[in-house]
Amino acid sequence: MKLKFLFLIYLIGFFFSSNSQSNICSENLQLLNQPSFVRIGDLDISGNKITVEAIINRTAPWSGADVFQGDVVSKHEDYNDCNYLLRPSSAEITTSNGYFKTPVICPIQLNTTYHIAMVYDGSLLKFYRNGYLLSEVAASGNLIQNDWQTQIGLYFGQITQENFIGYINEVKIWKIARSQSEIQNNMFEKLPSPQSIPGLIAYYSFNDLKNKQGNAQWDATLHGSATIKNINPDCNLFSFPKPTQTFNLCEGKQIKIGINNNGNSFLWNTGETTDSIIIYKSGFYWVESNTSGCKIRDSFIVENKANPIVSLPAETGICEGGSIILDAGNTGRNFLWQNGMNTQTITISSPGIYHVQVSDQNCSTSDTVKVIRYSNPDFDVQLVASICKGEKVIPTLRANGNYLF
Numbered sequence: 095m096k097l098k099f100l101f102l103i104y105l106i107g108f109f110f111s112s113n114s115q116s117n118i119c120s121e122n123l124q125l126l127n128q129p130s131f132v133r134i135g136d137l138d139i140s141g142n143k144i145t146v147e148a149i150i151n152r153t154a155p156w157s158g159a160d161v162f163q164g165d166v167v168s169k170h171e172d173y174n175d176c177n178y179l180l181r182p183s184s185a186e187i188t189t190s191n192g193y194f195k196t197p198v199i200c201p202i203q204l205n206t207t208y209h210i211a212m213v214y215d216g217s218l219l220k221f222y223r224n225g226y227l228l229s230e231v232a233a234s235g236n237l238i239q240n241d242w243q244t245q246i247g248l249y250f251g252q253i254t255q256e257n258f259i260g261y262i263n264e265v266k267i268w269k270i271a272r273s274q275s276e277i278q279n280n281m282f283e284k285l286p287s288p289q290s291i292p293g294l295i296a297y298y299s300f301n302d303l304k305n306k307q308g309n310a311q312w313d314a315t316l317h318g319s320a321t322i323k324n325i326n327p328d329c330n331l332f333s334f335p336k337p338t339q340t341f342n343l344c345e346g347k348q349i350k351i352g353i354n355n356n357g358n359s360f361l362w363n364t365g366e367t368t369d370s371i372i373i374y375k376s377g378f379y380w381v382e383s384n385t386s387g388c389k390i391r392d393s394f395i396v397e398n399k400a401n402p403i404v405s406l407p408a409e410t411g412i413c414e415g416g417s418i419i420l421d422a423g424n425t426g427r428n429f430l431w432q433n434g435m436n437t438q439t440i441t442i443s444s445p446g447i448y449h450v451q452v453s454d455q456n457c458s459t460s461d462t463v464k465v466i467r468y469s470n471p472d473f474d475v476q477l478v479a480s481i482c483k484g485e486k487v488i489p490t491l492r493a494n495g496n497y498l499f
Contacts, residue, residue, distance in 0.1 A: 117284055118149065118263055119329030121301040123246065123322055128257035130318035131247035132303070137169065137267065137296060137312055138177060138239045142189070142216035145268035146180045147277065148246075151207040151326050154259035160184060160198045164258025166210065167265060168249040175240045178212070178267075179249075182258075185212030185221045189235030196221040196229040205328045207261075209281040215271035225278040226382075246298070247320065261326040267296040300324075339394040341373075344457035345401045348374050351381075351394070359384040402426035402452045404461035411466040417443040420463060426452035 123132060148166050156162040163182040170176035170186070173193040179186040182202045186195045196219055202208055211222040219233040242250045246265055248257045264284070270293035288297045289308035297306040300322040303314040316322070343349055352370030353360060360369050361382045373379070373396055380393040405423035412418045421439045422429055429436050432449045442448065445467040451460040 117299065117301065118282065118326075120325050121299060121322070122261040122263045122324045122326045123298075123300045123320060124261055124324040125247045125257060125259055126319045127259065128255055128318075129248055129252050130257060130320040131245045132298070132314045132320055133317055134244045134246065134296060134298070134305070134312050134314045136241055137244040139169075139237055139267070139269055139295070140239060141269070142234075142236050143214060143269065143271040144178055144187070144237060145211065145213045145266070145270060145272040145277075146178055146185075147209065147211040147264065147266040147268075147281065148180065148262055149207060149209050149264045149282070150182060150202075150258065150260065150262050151328050152182065152202055152204055152258065152260040155204060156255075156259075160201065161254070161256055163201060164260075165245070165247065165249045165256045166258055166262060167244070167246055167267070169240065169242050169244040170249055171240070171242055171251050175238060175242070177237055177240055177242070178214075180210060180212045182208070182210060183221075183223075184229070185214075185219055187212075187214055187219055187233065188238045189233065190238065191233075191235030194219045194231055194233040196231050199223070199228045207326060207328050209264075209277075211272075211277050211281070213271050213277075222274070222277055225274065225281050227274060244296075246314070261324065263300055263326070265296070265298040266294065268293045269295050341394060341396050342399045342456045343373065343376055343396050344399050345459075347457075348372050349396065351379070353381060353383060399456040401457045401459040402454045404450065404452050404459055406448075406450065406461045406463040409464045409466065411468045412443065412445065413468045414470045417441050418465065420448060420450075420465075422450045422452050422461070426454050426458075428453045428458075 125131065146167050150166055152164065156164070160181065160183050165179065165181060167178070167180040170179045173186070174188060176186050176188040176193065183200070184196050184198045186193070188194070196212075199221070209224055213220045213222070214233060214237070217232065217234060218230050220227055220230040222228065246262060266285070284299060285291060285294070285297060285306070288294055288306045291307075294307050296309070296312045298314060299306060303316065303322065304310070305312040305314070341349055341351065350370055350372050360367055362371050363380045364371060376396045376398045378393065378395055402425040403423055406420065410418060419439050419441050424438060429438055430451045431440055433440070442465060445465050447462060447464055449460060449462045451458055
């Protein structure tokens with residue numbers, strides 16, 4: 095789900111790499127019905143730290159409790175022996191101190207791709223969706239061990255209808271507690287050199303069934319109607335944290351960004367809790383909306399843009415009966431003078447205040463020039479002396495005002 099931005103200019107002073115995304119979208123595990131799943135063996139995680147991640151897209155409706163959304167990654171039979179269990183809206187573990195489950199959040203939407211993750215760090219069990227913590231519960235103790243097979247898509251018992259129906263990819267099982275920023279950094283990207291990443295125990299991207307981490311003990315097997323190398327048709331619905339929009343901030347101006355979304359609450363990374371903010375400087379921004387109990391986040395970038403240059407003088411003049419050319423410069427693409435002309439230059443013959451607005455593909459600016467009228471000088475030629483025919487006296491002529499002979 096995306097947030098829709100409204101963009102206003104206030105006149106103050108006027109993805110993924112293509113290869114990684116392609117692989118994630120085209121090399122998916124597809125589960126059509128129950129039973130269909132991938133089995134990876136008795137992969138126990140001991141101690142008090144674990145992270146499990148996956149990219150999912152459910153394509154079929156379910157009814158009843160949240161458990162029927164599906165078992166994405168499971169090593170459990172029931173709440174007494176849950177080494178780890180990741181579902182679309184919750185996470186579960188059983189430790190030496192009991193059973194723990196994160197509060198169930200709002201359900202996923204069909205035909206929508208999400209990243210989900212569970213993290214246990216010894217004091218909290220956390221559930222993440224699209225890279226952000228959405229629920230958590232206090233938990234303690236060491237993870238219990240059991241002999242159930244770890245499965246992707248359906249728990250080992252297969253008694254109740256808990257099959258996840260749809261697409262699963264990028265399953266990662268860690269023996270460490272990953273931070274929110276670590277999850278966000280590569281949640282929609284393939285891990286580089288997974289065999290050398292500390293704490294990574296198993297990693298599946300479903301162009302094949304190998305454990306990309308390198309330990310062949312945890313290579314996977316297909317069961318039921320499960321197939322690999324499938325295209326996820328809704329893979330491009332990722333909404334965060336990659337910036338989805340870019341807005342231009344012109345010199346001397348500010349922009350107002352608002353959310354076209356009926357959320358119950360809002361939180362911007364600048365600290366505001368209103369449905370819109372005014373931005374004065376460039377940077378990366380995100381906003382979170384709480385809608386019907388489900389947090390949605392989206393982001394955008396604001397970039398500084400230079401205004402086109404206008405080269406009008408502050409004042410110039412024209413002589414009586416004459417004209418002058420005003421030139422707004424050639425740094426803009428569009429021109430608009432107060433008399434309606436849309437050319438770079440205009441010819442005027444009257445005094446006054448002339449205004450021009452110049453814009454390019456990003457910004458606009460304006461300037462004004464004062465045009466005054468110069469009076470023509472008085473010119474009066476007077477005869478100072480007269481001569482007769484045949485005389486050689488040179489007459490003198492005098493002109494009033496400025497003159498040049």
